[in-house]
Amino acid sequence: MIEISNLHKRFSKFVALHDVSLSIKRGSVTGIIGPNGSGKSTLIKCLLGLVNPTSGTITINGSVLDGACDYRQSIGYVPQIARFPQDLTGNEIIDIVKGLRKEPATLERELVERFDLRHELAKRTRALSGGTRQKLSMVLAGMYDPELLILDEPTAGLDPVSNIRLKQFIADHRDQKRTVLVTTHIMSDLDEMADEVVIIIDGRIRFAGPIRELKLQTGELRLEVAVARLLEREAA
Amino acid sequence: MRLSLHIGWYAIRDVARNRWGLLYTAFFLVVTVGLFQLQAQSAKVAVSLMSICLFLIPLVSSLFGTIYFYNSREFVELVLTQPVNRRTVYFGMFCGLGASLVAGFILGVGLPYLFFMTISQEQLLSLLLLLAVGSFLTVIFLAISFLLATILDDRGKGLAAILGVWLFTALVYDGLVMLATMAFSDYPLETPLLIAVVTNPIDLARVTLLVQTDWAALMGYTGAVFNRFFGTSLGVSIAVVALCLWIVTPVLIGLRQFRHKDL
Numbered sequence: 001m002i003e004i005s006n007l008h009k010r011f012s013k014f015v016a017l018h019d020v021s022l023s024i025k026r027g028s029v030t031g032i033i034g035p036n037g038s039g040k041s042t043l044i045k046c047l048l049g050l051v052n053p054t055s056g057t058i059t060i061n062g063s064v065l066d067g068a069c070d071y072r073q074s075i076g077y078v079p080q081i082a083r084f085p086q087d088l089t090g091n092e093i094i095d096i097v098k099g100l101r102k103e104p105a106t107l108e109r110e111l112v113e114r115f116d117l118r119h120e121l122a123k124r125t126r127a128l129s130g131g132t133r134q135k136l137s138m139v140l141a142g143m144y145d146p147e148l149l150i151l152d153e154p155t156a157g158l159d160p161v162s163n164i165r166l167k168q169f170i171a172d173h174r175d176q177k178r179t180v181l182v183t184t185h186i187m188s189d190l191d192e193m194a195d196e197v198v199i200i201i202d203g204r205i206r207f208a209g210p211i212r213e214l215k216l217q218t219g220e221l222r223l224e225v226a227v228a229r230l231l232e233r234e235a236a
Numbered sequence: 237m238r239l240s241l242h243i244g245w246y247a248i249r250d251v252a253r254n255r256w257g258l259l260y261t262a263f264f265l266v267v268t269v270g271l272f273q274l275q276a277q278s279a280k281v282a283v284s285l286m287s288i289c290l291f292l293i294p295l296v297s298s299l300f301g302t303i304y305f306y307n308s309r310e311f312v313e314l315v316l317t318q319p320v321n322r323r324t325v326y327f328g329m330f331c332g333l334g335a336s337l338v339a340g341f342i343l344g345v346g347l348p349y350l351f352f353m354t355i356s357q358e359q360l361l362s363l364l365l366l367l368a369v370g371s372f373l374t375v376i377f378l379a380i381s382f383l384l385a386t387i388l389d390d391r392g393k394g395l396a397a398i399l400g401v402w403l404f405t406a407l408v409y410d411g412l413v414m415l416a417t418m419a420f421s422d423y424p425l426e427t428p429l430l431i432a433v434v435t436n437p438i439d440l441a442r443v444t445l446l447v448q449t450d451w452a453a454l455m456g457y458t459g460a461v462f463n464r465f466f467g468t469s470l471g472v473s474i475a476v477v478a479l480c481l482w483i484v485t486p487v488l489i490g491l492r493q494f495r496h497k498d499l
Contacts, residue, residue, distance in 0.1 A: 050317070050499040069318075072318060077314070079314055
């Protein structure tokens with residue numbers, strides 16, 4: 001599904017990604033974790049074409065990213081911060097995205113119901129809470145039933161009910177052989193949702209593989225502790 | 237183009253409900269009505285209005301454009317994760333915001349003008365000229381603000397830069413030209429002054445009005461030279477072409493920057 005090879009990104013003097021190579025299988029839920037500033041968001045933005053790699057190649061669904069935008073037809077993205085034009089309503093935000101695509105938004109109604117947004121969409125986005133705006137982002141990301149769903153810190157600001165619905169949404173995606181890429185700092189969420197984990201520190205991949213393998217390697221049962229153990233070993 | 241118009245249409249809807257956008261229109265409405273109450277002759281109202289427009293439109297367009305661009309950053313990123321190219325998004329936002337500000341200005345000035353002015357061909361022409369020049373200035377300074385906001389990631393630096401541009405073009409520039417004129421008064425200065433006019437959009441806007449009207453109150457030194465040397469029709473042609481270039485150039489550079497920018 002996603003092949004990243006020798007990806008390197010430099011911002012002026014700061015190197016955000018060092019020679020990153022990674023393969024993500026179709027139908028998997030992969031968590032990307034790492035400290036703040038480790039390169040998680042840069043990696044995701046490279047996949048989305050928002051950041052131009054200094055060198056290296058990215059292939060998504062067989063298409064090599066070369067500046068064209070068509071490959072994004074199969075991607076849904078939930079950003080870390082959900083900000084919209086404040087004087088437009090939720091419905092208008094959805095209409096903007098729908099106007100940019102040719103195919104019908106098959107899951108729009110289902111997702112609006114799932115995230116309980118029906119009565120919120122007529123309001124201007126300035127009147128919506130952070131959590132509600134985040135749910136609106138999820139509708140935008142999921143309404144075209146994308147083959148690849150990328151979520152950047154999706155659980156931040158969500159109430160417990162929406163949190164459960166989000167996890168169910170991700171599980172449904174996996175069941176339908178869709179690929180999910182998620183960054184989070186909440187290890188328990190990741191333990192629950194993901195099959196694979198990628199640990200990035202200082203722009204370098206320190207571990208990439210199944211969560212169970214990480215636990216096996218470190219001899220820990222909880223992902224949180226397993227990650228801490230791995231980082232301790234790296235530091236030693 | 238269809239997608240740019242789609243994005244632009246929603247930018248228009250956003251600005252039409254924005255309190256600052258509404259305040260901008262209301263300001264011109266109140267000022268124009270107020271001027272008509274104070275001065276019975278629409279020619280004098282036009283002169284006062286033009287002074288306000290030359291000063292205020294660049295400032296408001298610059299600030300509004302810069303703030304709107306920075307505030308839309310996260311949403312622009314979200315839109316760019318759709319199968320749409322960057323040129324479309326940038327151009328759509330620019331057109332939408334430009335159309336909103338121009339409409340706000342035209343409504344604010346045009347409505348009371350039409351209501352109060354004495355109907356004559358001359359008056360109507362002066363109104364149309366006022367609206368056209370104001371619209372040009374709106375779009376020019378919006379284009380410059382988008383360019384600077386694209387280049388400078390930091391909001392504070394972006395705002396400082398656009399305020400610097402406004403301060404220079406609206407206030408400092410003519411003073412420098414005047415000083416240079418005095419310092420080199422023994423030399424033939426027509427050509428350098430013509431170049432000086434073309435390189436400042438506010439002076440260009442002023443000159444465009446001068447060559448069409450007798451609004452002597454607006455006569456800066458540079459405008460007088462331009463008028464004297466080129467006469468009416470040629471002067472207007474050159475000024476209009478230069479005004480268009482002042483729109484096209486920052487838009488093209490901004491588009492180029494935006495296409496290669498890391499978001």
